[in-house]
Amino acid sequence: MVLAERKLIARIRHMAETGRSTALLRGIGNDCAIISPPRGSELLVTTDLCIEDVHFRRRWHPARSIGHRCLVRGLSDIAAMAGEPLACFLSLGLPAKLPQAWVDEFMRGLLRLATKFKVPLAGGDTSTADKIVADILVLGYTPAGAAVLRSGARPGDRIYVTGELGGSAAVLKQLYAGKKVTAARSSRHFYPLPRLQAARWLREKKIPSAMIDLSDGVSVDLGHICEESKVSAAIYEANIPMSRGADLQLALHGGEDYELLFTAPALAKLPPKIAGAPITLIGEIHSARSGGGLIHIFGESGQRRVLRPAGWQHFRQI
């Protein structure tokens, strides 16, 4: 371990000390963190890689937004299972010449979001790397048996989404077009928020039969539910809630909105909003068909076509 790495760890440890929780018995400073999960709970674990020029670009994204966006991916995975976050861990590979100010801003963005959701940074690892790489791990929990899976959707279930779709991809499209976009704190692209509160409400009311977060886009993520539940789906173009600046393509295939998509029995009563998030019925689940696509989409005049997965392509693949 080189001196720079020791200093970096000491600095991160100091910054992380603001985040504490009763579940975190030992954080940074041992070979492992020690966590005491709530009695009778089941653990949720998710990891998400963020790699420079794949998941973000330094000239497009402020360091603070990159740190925020790294953590939101993990928190949103916990929301997708209807869980509560317990702690996060960060493995960080950094170019030797990266300015310390960049790292500080990155950590501030990450830790501000962590503090908002009371998730202590409990450990991780550091290394040199040619390009920035950040792997975020979030540990969470639910009461035993209460996690919502992708595999529970049944024919007849309705399909809902929270919030509006395509907003993050619309900003990305502008960035690709060479437009300068200000990274406003309210931006769903630069500072998206995980739908943890809405997920908790849904879990407590035992409403969702299956759930996923929209990180890759409806066409990919609803496809995952169809595959794991062995069902098909029909959605209605006219019902898709679109963000300002988004079009149908971006709303269906754009990723990184971090809204929730869930299914629920036809008789379930859903309010128009949950924890501030608008709830929209977008379609229903059907039995699996041999041949044909997993998802059909109905146009405004009733014509049906297959919606193929063409979701979130990371930057270099676009």
Next chain:
Amino acid sequence: MVLAERKLIARIRHMAETGRSTALLRGIGNDCAIISPPRGSELLVTTDLCIEDVHFRRRWHPARSIGHRCLVRGLSDIAAMAGEPLACFLSLGLPAKLPQAWVDEFMRGLLRLATKFKVPLAGGDTSTADKIVADILVLGYTPAGAAVLRSGARPGDRIYVTGELGGSAAVLKQLYAGKKVTAARSSRHFYPLPRLQAARWLREKKIPSAMIDLSDGVSVDLGHICEESKVSAAIYEANIPMSRGADLQLALHGGEDYELLFTAPALAKLPPKIAGAPITLIGEIHSARSGGGLIHIFGESGQRRVLRPAGWQHFRQI
């Protein structure tokens, strides 16, 4: 998500299905894995980054050894806390042109070690990357309160190590010198094993006051124990157990042996071997001194010098 990534995940999911455990309720296939930890236990969490040309080189290390070495880092961290591993997670960034055969061999190396220690691969993430990056997360547990920390060493405690030191660094030195080294299955450099069994024995006998694994080398890792325990240490040159091919420098500063270093009260009785690992007394703990180094080393003729941390430098820093 591109097609190649979907295929890769499907392939890894298939390969990972051989590893199951009662604690793993849901593995790959949801936004999070679901784990039910043993009742009354505390969780251990560790993450370790492995980056191409920092932690390994493709022309030096067979893919199978790289996969093995990734996982051993996490398992060894669990051993250092005297814990039992529960599950592992892998975040994997891969160059688009990397041959599938390389990835398969990497996964075989990782999964063979995972199977040996009954640790299922429960999830992770994938991405494209310019160079190979693998972040391994291992989740483990101990009975509540039984984890061994770095901070428990007290003046008067004796310092012990398992096995022999410097063997991994000796091979690395040969690789740097341009020598061709065969990656034998028995090699402590290419296929090191975590000291999980010895750690369990020590925990059950309540022997260690502090413990760490020798991933960075004695001079760095014993330094961590001194810092966290607020003590100093004296070790004896003549007592350092050296691997064949290693010298004192490599034994004191070479990393990646994945042996355990632990402290125990002077009255504790240690057998010559634990679970097949030779146990060697190498020194003792003293109270902290202001000024002077944290570790003193005594030569064969009794002369004393300060042992400064100069441990494992990753490849590009050597």
